[in-house]
Amino acid sequence: MFTMDDRDARAARMLRERRKELGLTQLEVAVELGMSIHQYQRYENGQHRLTNCPMRIGLRICLVLEFDPYDLIPIDGMIYD
Numbered sequence: 001m002f003t004m005d006d007r008d009a010r011a012a013r014m015l016r017e018r019r020k021e022l023g024l025t026q027l028e029v030a031v032e033l034g035m036s037i038h039q040y041q042r043y044e045n046g047q048h049r050l051t052n053c054p055m056r057i058g059l060r061i062c063l064v065l066e067f068d069p070y071d072l073i074p075i076d077g078m079i080y081d
Contacts, residue, residue, distance in 0.1 A: 011072055012046035018065045019044070032064045033057070 019029055030040035035057075042048040043061070050058060051073055062069050 007051055007073060008046055008049045011050040012044055014067070014072055015044045015050075015061070015065060018067065022065065029064055033060050 019026065026040055026044065027037050030037040033040060039048070043050060043053070050061070053061075058073070059069065061067070062072060
């Protein structure tokens with residue numbers, strides 16, 4: 001079972017890795033999300049927790065970075081890898 005910290009650290013790592021896989025900069029992702037680069041960096045660095053972000057932001061992140069929301073934030077006891 002994941003703790004909140006484990007899920008947030010995993011999600012932050014996944015954001016960073018996917019962005020790089022897609023060949024995007026943090027600025028490009030932030031612009032697509034309609035937020036400042038500093039706000040996006042906080043999500044990618046784990047300073048803002050994806051598990052607590054507003055659903056509209058989480059879903060926009062999933063759309064831009066091509067994630068299934070269930071892959072990004074697993075439900076306790078359920079991992080969709």
